Amino acid sequence: xxxxxxxxxxxxxxxxxxxxxxxxxxxxxxxxxxxxxxxxxxxxxxxxxxxxxxxxxxxxxxxxxxxxxxxxxxxxxxxxxxxxxxxxxxxxxxxxxxxxxxxxxxxxxxxxxxxxxxxxxxxxxxxxxxxxxxxxxxxxxxxxxxxxxxxxxxxxxxxxxxxxxxxxxxxxxxxxxxx
Amino acid sequence: xxxxxxxxxxxxxxxxxxxxxxxxxxxxxxxxxxxxxxxxxxxxxxxxxxxxxxxxxxxxxxxxxxxxxxxxxxxxxxxxxxxxxxxxxxxxxxxxxxxxxxxxxxxxxxxxxxxxxxxxxxxxxxxxxxxxxxxxxxxxxxxxxxxxxxxxxxxxxxxxxxxxxxxxxxxxxxxxxxxxxxxxxxxxxxxxxxxxxxxxxxxxxxxxxxxxxxxxxxxxxxxxxxxxxxxxxxxxxxxxxxxxxxxxxxxxxxxxxxxxxxxxxxxxxxxxxxxxxxxxxxxxxxxxxxxxxxxxxxxxxxxxxxxxxxxxxxxxxxxxxxxxxxxxxxxxxxxxxxxxxxxxxxxxxxxx
Numbered sequence: 001x002x003x004x005x006x007x008x009x010x011x012x013x014x015x016x017x018x019x020x021x022x023x024x025x026x027x028x029x030x031x032x033x034x035x036x037x038x039x040x041x042x043x044x045x046x047x048x049x050x051x052x053x054x055x056x057x058x059x060x061x062x063x064x065x066x067x068x069x070x071x072x073x074x075x076x077x078x079x080x081x082x083x084x085x086x087x088x089x090x091x092x093x094x095x096x097x098x099x100x101x102x103x104x105x106x107x108x109x110x111x112x113x114x115x116x117x118x119x120x121x122x123x124x125x126x127x128x129x130x131x132x133x134x135x136x137x138x139x140x141x142x143x144x145x146x147x148x149x150x151x152x153x154x155x156x157x158x159x160x161x162x163x164x165x166x167x168x169x170x171x172x173x174x175x176x177x178x179x
Numbered sequence: 180x181x182x183x184x185x186x187x188x189x190x191x192x193x194x195x196x197x198x199x200x201x202x203x204x205x206x207x208x209x210x211x212x213x214x215x216x217x218x219x220x221x222x223x224x225x226x227x228x229x230x231x232x233x234x235x236x237x238x239x240x241x242x243x244x245x246x247x248x249x250x251x252x253x254x255x256x257x258x259x260x261x262x263x264x265x266x267x268x269x270x271x272x273x274x275x276x277x278x279x280x281x282x283x284x285x286x287x288x289x290x291x292x293x294x295x296x297x298x299x300x301x302x303x304x305x306x307x308x309x310x311x312x313x314x315x316x317x318x319x320x321x322x323x324x325x326x327x328x329x330x331x332x333x334x335x336x337x338x339x340x341x342x343x344x345x346x347x348x349x350x351x352x353x354x355x356x357x358x359x360x361x362x363x364x365x366x367x368x369x370x371x372x373x374x375x376x377x378x379x380x381x382x383x384x385x386x387x388x389x390x391x392x393x394x395x396x397x398x399x400x401x402x403x404x405x406x407x408x409x410x411x412x413x414x415x416x417x418x419x420x421x422x423x424x425x426x427x428x429x430x431x432x433x434x435x436x437x438x439x440x441x442x443x444x445x446x447x448x449x450x451x452x453x454x455x456x457x458x459x460x461x462x463x464x465x466x467x468x469x470x471x472x473x474x475x476x477x478x479x480x481x482x483x484x485x486x487x488x489x490x491x492x493x494x495x496x497x498x499x500x501x502x503x504x505x506x507x508x509x510x511x512x513x514x515x516x517x518x519x520x521x522x523x524x525x526x527x528x529x530x531x
Contacts, residue, residue, distance in 0.1 A: 023204075030212030033514075034221045036326050036507035041491050041499050044509070110516070111486060113310045119495030121308035130485050134524035137517050148208060152201040159200060163193040164185070 006172050008068035014061045015173060019151075021054050022096065026148050048103075049116045055100035062093060071172040076165075085157070088150060095147045101125070102143060106136035220330055222510035226518070228333045229511075233285015237522040241515035243298050243314075245289055246281030247424050248481035251435070251472035253303055259442055259467035262397045263389035265496030267303050267311060268467055274303045276470060279483040280376040280427065283316070290420040292412060295372045297423075299381040299403055300488035301470070309494035312486070314508070315381035315403060321454035322363040326507040331357060359455045371411045375426045377436045377472075378409040385490065385508075386451035386500040389442070398445035398500060400458065403438040403470060427475050440467040451500035484523075487516035 007015070025047070032043035073082055107114045108124030109132035115121055126132055162170035171177065185193065206215070213221045229241045236244055257270025267274040282289060283296035296318055303311040323329050335353035339346045354360060373379050381403045388396040407430075416422040430436060442465045445451065449458045478484050491499055491509040499505050 027208060027211045030208060033510070034211075034213035034223070036220055036222055036225065036510045038501070038503060038506050040506040040510045044491070110520070113308055113492065115309065119307070119309060123308065128485065130520050131524045131527065131529040133485075134521045134529070137520070148205075152205060155204070156197055156201045159197040160194075163197060164190060 004069045004071050005168065006071055006175055008064060009175070011061065011064040011068055012173055012175050014057055014064060018054060018057050018061065018096070021050060021057070022147070022151065025050055025054060026144060026151070029144055045115075045117060048107075048114060051100045051103050052116065052122070054096065055104075058093070058096045058100075062097070065093075073169065074167045076167055077169075088154060088157075092147075092150055092154060095143055095150065099140070099143050099147060102136055102140045106133060106140050109133040109136055220326060220507075222507075222514040225326075225330060225333070225507065225511040226514045228330065228337065229285050229515075231337050232333060236285065236287050238519055238526050239285075239287045240281075240519060241511075242285055243281035243283055243300075244285050244287040245291075246279050246298075246478050246483075247427060248476040248478050248483035249278045249280060249427075249472045250474040250476070250482065251276045251278065251470060253301075253440065253468055253470050255468035256466065258465045259389070259440075262391055262399070262442070262444070262465070263496040264392045265309075265311065265494045266305050266307060267494065268496070274305060276472075277302045277304070277482050277486060278472065279478065279486070279488065280423070280475075282423070288420075291423040292372075292417040292419075295367060295370055297372070297376060297379055297381075299376070299379075300483070300486075301403075302483075302486050302488065303494075305494055310492055311494050311497060312488050312490065312492040313383060313401075314488040314490055315383050315401075317379040317381050318363075318384070319366065319382065320363065320457050321384045321504065322360050323357055324359055324453045324455040324504075326503055328357045328359070329504065329507070332360065363455070374410045374412050374416055374422075375407065375430065376423050377427060377430050378405050378407040380404045380438070384454045385502045385505050386445065386454070387493070388451075388498045388500055390496050390498055396498065398449065398451045399442050400445075401440060401442045401467075404441050406437040406439065406469075424475075431473065431475050436472045438470040438472075440470060441465070442467050452502050454502055454504055485520065487512050489513065489516075 006012070028043045028047050028050070032040055032047060035043075073085065077085075104114060104122065105126045108126045109129050111124075111128040113121050114124070158170055158173075161167060162174070209215050213219055213223075226241050233242070233244060240246075253267065253274045253276050255268045255270060255272045255274075257268070259268040260270065262268075266272060278299060278301040281298045281300070282291055282294040283298065284294050296316060298314060298316045300314040301312070305311070323332055331353055335349045336345045338344055354364070383401045386398055386400050389399050390396055416426075419425065427436075443458060444463045444465070445458060446462050449462070450456065476482060489509050489512045490505055493499070
């Protein structure tokens with residue numbers, strides 16, 4: 001595979017789209033279960049179609065990840081940081097893929113219609129089952145918190161590369177020239 | 180590599196930024212989730228306060244805890260289809276319904292005669308996968324107009340730990356603070372409950388919007404109006420803790436029970452955001468069809484038990500109004516549902 005300095009433009013586009021969507025989604029999620037204001041209904045109505053969008057994007061993203069050339073990490077990065085970087089990236093992929101599915105399954109288990117607005121409804125992916133819901137609902141919260149923490153760690157690392165290390169790692173996703 | 184060296188000062192400033200951005204987002208995240216504003220009214224607070232009134236009864240709904248499941252169907256006559264495009268209102272459409280009759284309050288062992296407020300909750304399952312869920316009460320209007328009012332009422336009517344009864348002084352202070360409750364207090368004082376759920380009529384109280392085929396919205400409220408003649412609660416019934424459930428089973432053994440779905444269209448100037456006020460009696464009403472209840476089943480392990488009758492689960496063609504109570508009901512019901520489903524799973528021996 002040829003050496004590249006940047007991620008594929010399509011992958012970069014999907015990455016930044018998802019970054020915005022996921023951070024928005026995490027904020028919507030914690031706000032909608034807490035608030036009793038008129039925001040509640042609106043946030044719930046956004047949460048479901050946005051979750052589906054993230055699920056579709058993560059599938060596209062994984063496809064791009066496997067079928068496009070990936071820029072290598074610079075040699076200046078120590079081995080333990082490489083391992084951590086790879087682990088955190090795969091953890092992010094796993095959570096991005098699992099979280100919308102957990103949400104969908106959780107609504108299915110509770111017998112809630114998975115409405116996307118405009119009369120569109122997704123079919124249930126698990127049968128109605130109280131025990132399943134009792135597991136999946138807290139799991140959805142747990143994965144949300146883990147995902148938020150991992151995204152924040154990812155953001156801190158990205159900023160470190162962009163502002164302090166300036167080693168081209170941030171540029172490989174931003175698409176900007178290394179200064 | 181043309182990487183110009185950073186001065187120590189620049190490096191420190193940039194490192195600070197690396198930490199500050201995620202930290203700021205984390206604080207914002209905590210704020211969005213309500214963790215930094217414990218004084219703000221939340222679904223948690225409503226449910227916790229409800230529990231303090233009704234006591235802790237794991238596995239049960241936090242309000243309207245005592246009830247019974249019912250099965251039936253709704254047959255539309257087409258009259259409402261000009262106002263709502265929901266398929267369930269189309270002429271001749273028959274929609275299966277899983278419902279629940281209940282009495283208000285958080286105590287699943289409360290005697291039926293001790294609680295004048297009764298409810299009917301329904302889930303209409305459309306063939307296209309969409310659902311309409313509605314929780315209605317056999318009261319003409321809601322005691323208060325706002326979520327804060329509802330919360331303050333719960334707090335004021337909480338039993339005093341010393342006496343086990345609500346503190347009259349707190350209730351008095353509440354009435355001064357929320358005078359809009361006076362009509363409700365007057366109504367309930369003069370109200371004689373009926374001898375049967377089957378003869379009660381149940382009202383949505385909250386306003387909603389019907390959306391028609393041209394996307395026009397119509398502000399509405401609805402009622403399930405009983406076709407069964409009403410009789411006041413008897414002295415004998417006031418000695419039987421479960422007379423409502425027994426009565427329902429007995430009546431259903433003799434045949435189905437029916438209600439008409441009556442939709443009231445708001446007139447000019449009628450507010451959709453104040454459930455404490457009835458709309459004038461001359462408003463246009465539409466009989467949209469008939470609900471036929473055929474069977475009753477105990478709620479524990481019954482078909483209604485795992486249903487959260489969230490009033491914001493609506494099919495295309497019915498939408499929320501600007502009534503603030505709807506959002507609070509939806510958020511609090513979800514909280515109650517999450518708690519009790521987990522408790523039920525633990526009780527069944529399948530904990531996480």
